[in-house]
Amino acid sequence: MPKLAIGNWKMNPDNLEGAIDLAKDEDVAGAIICPPFLYLEEISGILSKAKLGAQDVAPSSKRAQTGEISIEQLKDLQVGYVIVGHSERRALGETDEVINQKIQAVLEEGIVPILCVGEDLDTHERGDRAVIEFVSSQLNADLSGIDSDSELIVAYEPIWSISTSGSGLESTPDEANSTIESIKEVLSKMGFDEIKVLYGGSVDGDDAHQYLKEDNIDGVLVGGASLRPDEFKQIVAYANE
Numbered sequence: 001m002p003k004l005a006i007g008n009w010k011m012n013p014d015n016l017e018g019a020i021d022l023a024k025d026e027d028v029a030g031a032i033i034c035p036p037f038l039y040l041e042e043i044s045g046i047l048s049k050a051k052l053g054a055q056d057v058a059p060s061s062k063r064a065q066t067g068e069i070s071i072e073q074l075k076d077l078q079v080g081y082v083i084v085g086h087s088e089r090r091a092l093g094e095t096d097e098v099i100n101q102k103i104q105a106v107l108e109e110g111i112v113p114i115l116c117v118g119e120d121l122d123t124h125e126r127g128d129r130a131v132i133e134f135v136s137s138q139l140n141a142d143l144s145g146i147d148s149d150s151e152l153i154v155a156y157e158p159i160w161s162i163s164t165s166g167s168g169l170e171s172t173p174d175e176a177n178s179t180i181e182s183i184k185e186v187l188s189k190m191g192f193d194e195i196k197v198l199y200g201g202s203v204d205g206d207d208a209h210q211y212l213k214e215d216n217i218d219g220v221l222v223g224g225a226s227l228r229p230d231e232f233k234q235i236v237a238y239a240n241e
């Protein structure tokens with residue numbers, strides 16, 4: 001069964017021309033591409049095989065929110081997925097309460113949220129139990145009141161594993177697989193049985209297949225390597241296997 005390969009371009013590239021080139025290069029079946037808001041409209045018109053995602057959304061449709069983008073505006077551009085609660089947004093102060101509101105807003109429009117969870121290095125160093133307690137508390141807060149039949153994706157991204165975290169460390173495929181197995185048990189206890197759980201953190205063309213061949217890992221969320229089209233397409237090909 002094919003797995004998911006999602007590219008999170010973060011705040012890249014610097015100009016529209018670069019974004020158009022990247023989108024054309026990465027327009028392959030099985031890919032989900034999440035460019036910056038600014039390029040969504042143009043890229044929506046380019047993609048014919050890959051699907052389109054956004055990196056964030058406003059927590060509600062209240063119009064007076066300077067600088068925010070609503071779920072209705074994203075839907076109008078054929079966005080099918082929205083990343084919510086990425087650790088880089090949590091680091092800016094985004095709370096579980098706001099993340100929960102964003103998930104509700106996304107689901108109400110029939111769009112699929114990609115909820116990011118994951119622990120910091122201190123928690124990781126305290127061991128498996130501390131990690132699961134941490135992630136479980138995020139999941140309980142972020143999914144509070146959410147219908148367990150909802151279509152949503154969870155991405156387990158240990159913060160210390162993200163390529164730009166500076167730790168130089170990375171969760172091994174085996175370690176990620178076993179944490180995701182525990183995350184699925186937590187989700188199942190919460191009533192969410194059929195949720196796909198992805199791994200994210202320094203996945204690249206060289207090691208993607210090792211993560212993707214693990215039983216519990218349903219796909220990968222890729223940052224840095226999604227800016228390198230040949231590498232990203234290789235990752236998508238592994239996910240499609």
Ligand code: PGA
Binds near residue numbers: 201
């Ligand atoms: P990375 O980013 O692949 O560059 O580690 C992943 C992410 O932050 O989603």
